[in-house]
Amino acid sequence: MxxxxxxxxxxxxxxxxxxxxxxxxxxxxxxxRKAKRTVDQNAKMWAMLSDISRAAPEGRLWTTDTWKAAFMHALGHEIMWQPGLNGQPFPAGFRTSRLDKEQMADLITLIQEYGDRHGVEWTAPEVAA
Known part of the structure; x- marks a missing residue:
């Protein structure tokens, strides 16, 4: 079977x-188990993270990966920092691929609220609406 x-x-x-x-x-x-996050949710999240990274709210010149880790941490998901090969820490641990649809929707909502508060110009039409 x-x-x-x-x-x-x-x-x-x-x-x-x-x-x-x-x-x-x-x-x-x-x-x-609950259904995993969708491909569309994942694409929307990365588009939003790119918009936030370009906008550099509060002067934060972070990569999209750093923004993702910050938002995951803000929602209470465990992020572990590991020493990199060059001595610089990098985020490891909880990944968005493990989120279910509801958890991913919460993450997207948090990203949107933060971006809206900080005047981020959204490039994705459904985010800007």
Missing amino acids: AGQTVILVGESQRHFARSLIDQAPAGAVVNV
């Missing part, structure tokens, strides 16, 4: 998932 991923959007998918469980051999593993 090959691995199966079922996205539970309706009753037919729930029925199919139950049938997979009924057919599963002893010792099989079932993992139910």
Whole structure:
């Protein structure tokens, strides 16, 4: 039995998932989790981080990765700083690829609120609206 991923959007998918469980051999593993962030959410986040990085609010000349780490930290996600090969620290640990849709929406909202407060000009039309 090959691995199966079922996205539970309706009753037919729930029925199919139950049938997979009924057919599963002893010792099989079932993992139910919230859906991961979407590709569109990820693209929007990086566009927003680029806009903020270019705007340099409060004189912060940060890279998009540094901004991402700052916003993740502001939401309470663990960021670990590791010593780099050149002695300069870099962020490691919690990644946005591990966020579910709701967590990613919270991150995007925080980025938008911060950017709006600091006069960031959004390049993505849906952000500017």
